[in-house]
Amino acid sequence: MNRLLTWFEHIFSDKAMMQERIIKLFLMLCSLLTVLVTLGIIAVLAVDTFRFFQVVSIIDFFTDTQWTPLFEDKHFGILPLLTGTLLTSFIAIIIAVPMGLTIAVYLNEYAPKQFTRVIKPLLEILAAIPTVVYGFFALLVVTPLLQKIIPGLGGFNALSAGLVMGIMIMPYITSLSEDALRAVPGSLREAAYGMGSTRLQTAFRVMIPAASSGIMVSVILAISRAIGETMIVAIAAGQQARLTLNPASSVETITTYIVQVSMGDVPRDSIEYKSIFAAGMALFVFTFILNNISFWIKRRIGNKYE
Amino acid sequence: MNKQRTHQRKDTAFRYLALACTGLGLLVLALLLYDIFARGSGRLSWDFITHLPSRFPEKAGILTALAGMVSVMVLTMIFAFPVGIATGIYLEEYGTRNRFARILEINIANLAGVPSIIYGILGLEIFVRFCRLGNSILAGALTLALLILPVIVVSTREAIRAVPRSFREGSLAMGATQWQTIWNVVLPSAFGGIITGLILAISRAIGETAPLIVVGALVYVPFIPEGPLDQFTVLPVQIFNWISRPQAGFATNAAAAIIVLLTFTFVLNGIAVYLRHKWYKKVKH
Known part of the structure; x- marks a missing residue:
């Protein structure tokens, strides 16, 4: 109490000082808001997830193989939504990581500067396009193309959405991996060349291992994005929860389910409504863990060369 | 000697592979843009922009979606810009060393990684239900403001960090207080970078669909919203709705609406790239 009083006396004693303090306090309160957002997310998800589990057994939630909250015969097994999410994300990642990394290595180790300066912004356009546009593209362009190659492929499928x-996601990997590669000191590259390595050997045996933590971070963040991506899968992958790992099948992801319930007329206090919070919690926990692994890597091993 | 040749061959092969990957990325971009223009450009007309939505694809327009989008964006900017910039200033200029700042930093990095649909759930419970704002423009704007907050904080920090230390030291040595230094010296120098970040953030908000669906942006709004508490729809939600319908006419409408949406996105991104280029040149000299 005493300290508080002296603090007040102190700040009111000088006009300029007071102004400084008030501004600092205001800035601090603004930044405090970001903490409130996190706490808000956790609180909102936790409260309704708790209410959800008062009705649905937590064991059923993790072991039941059906997710049918919107049907007459209700089942609340998250597994079909999880496999749907993992399947589409897996397809996306096996496309995005090799392509993104190859381009990053090429731009950093091979390409003339002029080429990089033109190509990079063009590739970054891919990251600026709204996801609903990609959904349109997946459903009306990619799926019909795939149907010509794979006869009998349904109109909604995990493959098209994942591709x-x-x-x-590819430009994210390219951009983050390129930053990591650029942070590796040039002396390492020169040493490799000096030993008679080709550019390929330099890239894969020296540069990539040296930049491995940054590349790992880019891959983890890409997985996290894929898991949280909503519109592409909601439009092109279908809205039927199915426990399958078949890429030609239609699947429902966690995010799609949340959209599906939001579009419909679900009463506020029903179990269907609460189920989006349980699904949201699963999604949040997933991405939270992935993001924090990437921060951990960045902190522990990241600044080896920076 | 033979070994060397295989290595060189591998080297060349990788170059072709990388060029093929780059080409594929650009090809997809070209195909996407071409398809959307081929489908939608014929539908695009002044009528399409000024008509209300309709059950008949050839009569439907995007007026309410455009009006909703503009209202939501204006409010989002009003909420997110001051708070985001203030947080960026605090983290970069005041609190770089203490524990509180470290927690804030990890927190913001985490928020940046939270899927956008989770923000929708947050907005639904806090703004729509708890604050009783309903499925209103205000609730949608507040939700999007929280979503782009981390983006603004990160870009503001980067812009402020690029201001040379000597600028601050010069000002402080002249007897200016810390805030005077920030206001008169740091912010003017960082201005270009901060504005670039703001434009990119708003361009991201314009394309967001999922969180607004969750807070209840309607798929059919037959009137132009008049106040912040009115119900609304936005262009991406309208597009999503049209894609979900079976009639072919609506797919054409969706393509035409996408052309309008992409125009917004590309113009904003173009301005941002231009400003960043100009600003970096200035900082370097």
Whole structure:
């Protein structure tokens, strides 16, 4: 109390000082708001997830193989939504990581500066396009193309959504991996050349291992994005929860389910409504863990060369 | 000697592979843009922009979606810009060393990684239900403001960090207080970078669909919103709705609406790239 009083006396004693303090306090309160957002997210998800689990057994939630909250015969097994999410994300990642990394290595180790200066902004356009546009593209362009190659492929399928998502995520991997590669000191590259390595050997045996933590971070962040991506899968992958790992099948992801319930007329206090919070919690926990692994890597091993 | 040749061959092969990957990325971009223009450009007309939505694809327009989008964006900017910039200033100029700042930093990095649909759930519970704002423009704008906050904080910090230390030291040595230094010296120098970040943030908000669907942006709004508490729809939600319908006419409408949406996105991004280029040149000299 005493300290508080002296603090007040102190700040009111000088006009300029007071102004400084008030501004600093205001800035601090603004930044405090960002903490409130995080706490808000956790609180909102936790409260309704708790209410959800008062009705649905937590064991059923993790072991039941059906997710049918919107049907007469209700089942609340998250597994079909999880496999749907993992399947589309997996397809996206096996497209995005090799392509993104190859381009990053090429731009950093091979390409003339002029080429990089033109190509990079063009590729970054891919990252600026709204996801609903990619959904349109997946459903009306990529799926019909795939149907010509794979006869009998349904109008909604995990493959098309995953492929398009991969293209969307690729520029992130390119851009983050390129930053990591650029942070490696030139002396390492020169040493490799000096030993008679080709550019390919330099890239894969020296540069990539040296930049590995940054590249790992880019891959983890890409996975996290793929898991949280909504519109592409909601439009092109279908809205039927199915426990399958078949890429030609239509699947429902966690995010799609949340959209599906939001579009419909679900009463506020029903179990269907609460189920989006349980699904949202699963999604949040997933991405939270992935993001924090990437921060951890960045902190522990990241600044080796920076 | 033979070994060297295989290595060189591998080297060349990788170059072709990389060029193929780059080409594929650009090809997809070209195909996407071409398809949308081929489908939608014929539908695009003044009528399409000024008509209300309709059950008949050839009569439907995007007026309410455009009006909703502009209202939501204006409010989002009003909420997100001051708070985001203030947080960026605090983290970069005041709190770089203490524990509180470190927690804030990790927190913002985490927020940047939260999927956008989770922000929708937050907005639904806090703004729509708890604050009783309903499925209103205000609720949508507040939700999007929280979503782009981390983007603004990060870009503001980067812009402020690029201001040379000597500028601050010069000002402080002249007897200016810390805030006077920030206001008169740091912010003017960082201005270009901060504005670039703001434009990119708003360009991201314009394309967001999922969080607004969750807070209840309607798919059919037959009137132009008049106040912040009115119900609304935005262009991406309208596009999503049209894609979901079976009639072919609506796919054409969706393509035409996408052309309008992409125009917004590309113009904003173009301005941002131009400003960044100009600003970097200035900072370097």
